Amino acid sequence: SALTQPASVSGSPGQSITISCTGTNSDIGGYNYVSWHQHHPGKAPKLMIYDVNNRPSGVSDRFSGSKSGDTASLTISGLQAEDEADYYCSSYTSSGTVVFGGGTKLTVL
Amino acid sequence: EVQLVESGGGLVQPGGSLRLSCAASGFMFNSRWMHWVRQAPGKGLEWVSRIKTDGRTTTYADFVKGRFTISRDNARNTLYLQMNSLRAEDTAVYHCTEDVRGVTTANWGQGTLVTVSS
Numbered sequence: 001s002a003l004t005q006p007a008s009v010s011g012s013p014g015q016s017i018t019i020s021c022t023g024t025n026s027d028i029g030g031y032n033y034v035s036w037h038q039h040h041p042g043k044a045p046k047l048m049i050y051d052v053n054n055r056p057s058g059v060s061d062r063f064s065g066s067k068s069g070d071t072a073s074l075t076i077s078g079l080q081a082e083d084e085a086d087y088y089c090s091s092y093t094s095s096g097t098v099v100f101g102g103g104t105k106l107t108v109l
Numbered sequence: 110e111v112q113l114v115e116s117g118g119g120l121v122q123p124g125g126s127l128r129l130s131c132a133a134s135g136f137m138f139n140s141r142w143m144h145w146v147r148q149a150p151g152k153g154l155e156w157v158s159r160i161k162t163d164g165r166t167t168t169y170a171d172f173v174k175g176r177f178t179i180s181r182d183n184a185r186n187t188l189y190l191q192m193n194s195l196r197a198e199d200t201a202v203y204h205c206t207e208d209v210r211g212v213t214t215a216n217w218g219q220g221t222l223v224t225v226s227s
Contacts, residue, residue, distance in 0.1 A: 037214070
């Protein structure tokens with residue numbers, strides 16, 4: 001079943017926010033294959049973090065990831081207006097599939 | 110630059126079939142795992158299927174097993190998704206994505222809309 005994310009988070013420009021993503025020992029807890037994706041509606045999703053805490057080339061270092069047990073987290077520091085989007089976590093699973101979280105809508109106040 | 114362009118979506122009746130295509134360019138297609146991920150209207154992202162570089166290993170989400178078939182043509186740099194026995198709940202934008210190891214979804218296409226309705 002889907003990973004568990006909060007439906008929404010918000011923050012003011014310049015602040016930091018953290019989005020959690022909870023799974024099980026068959027996905028997040030069992031592998032260091034957690035990713036985070038940014039999705040602006042109507043555009044293609046964008047990979048922001050892979051392998052728990054690695055950033056693809058070109059992604060701002062304001063984005064960081066971590067994991068503890070069955071829960072992963074995405075932190076965005078120095079919030080900017082363009083960070084407002086939907087964020088999805090994903091993990092590889094013991095079944096050889098990939099599972100996504102339900103998504104978190106980030107609002108920059 | 111990695112480019113993934115999906116096509117083949119449209120309106121189909123319940124129980125019908127559709128074949129989606131994804132044309133890839135800007136990278137070595139035969140060295141990447143390929144995935145299909147969908148997003149139903151107003152809902153989140155949902156992983157559908159993946160296929161290994163040589164096409165010999167495929168994996169499916171439970172909700173499409175036995176109905177959908179993923180395949181690829183490395184000579185044509187194209188990924189496919191054959192969808193049979195379509196249901197209303199299969200209505201979604203279908204994205205193709207790629208990655209090196211088959212464990213995540215790196216670059217994404219814009220998607221193609223599939224609507225299942227009578």
